[in-house]
Amino acid sequence: MRPAALGDLPLICRLRVQRTSWLTARGSDQWTVAGRGRPIEIFAGAVGRALDRGETWIAELDGESAGTITVNHRADPGLWSAWELAESVIVHFMIVDLRFAGRQVGDHLLAHAARLADREHRPWVRLDAWTTNAGLHNYYRRAGFTLARVAGPVASGPSKALFERQTAAWRPMPRRFSAASVRD
Secondary structure, eight states: OEEOOGGGHHHHHHHHHHHHHHHHHTTOOTTOTTTTOOOHHHHHHHHHHHHHTTOEEEEEETTEEEEEEEEESOOOTTSSOHHHHHTEEEEEEEEEOGGGTTSSHHHHHHHHHHHHHHHTTOOEEEEEEOTTOHHHHHHHHHTTOEEEEEOOTTOOSSOOEEEEEEGGGSOOOOSSOOHHHHHO
16 A cells, blocks of 8 residues: 555546446446536546545555555535544545456455544544445445445435444454455
C-alpha cells in the first residue's frame, strides 16, 4: 500500500472507466451518467482534490498497481449524521483493477481504511454504495460490513446504501502483500 500521488490520477480514472464498462456490461447503471453518476471529468476533479489532501492510496501487487481507495471524514449531505461522521472514516472511490479481481485486493484496501481509522481512534469504517447494485451490497456484506440503512430523501445521490463495520472487527492484515500472502 502506498500513498497515491497526482501522477496516479490517470491510472485511477482508467480504473473507473474500466470498472464502469464492466458494470454496464452486467446491466448496472453504476457510475454512468444515465444512472446519475458523476461524469469522468467531475470524478477526476474529486479524486484530484483527495490526492492533494493525501487521502488516496494505491494497492500494489507483484509490483503493479492493483487498486485504489480514498479515505477521509466527509460524505455527501444527508448520508451520515454529524456524530456518525465524527466517529468514523469514510471510504470512497474503491476500485480494483479487473486484472487482479479475486485476489483479495479489495479486502486489503478496506483493511487499510481500518488501520487509518484505528490510528485516528475512530471506531467505525463507513461507506455508501450504489443503491441499486445488489452485487456490491453482497460484496460488502461478505467483507464484514452491515447495512446500516438506506438514506432517506434528503440524500440526493445514487449511492444511498449505507454500510458500516467496526474498526476493531478487522483481524490484523499485513500492510504489504504479495501474490503468496494474498492466497493464504
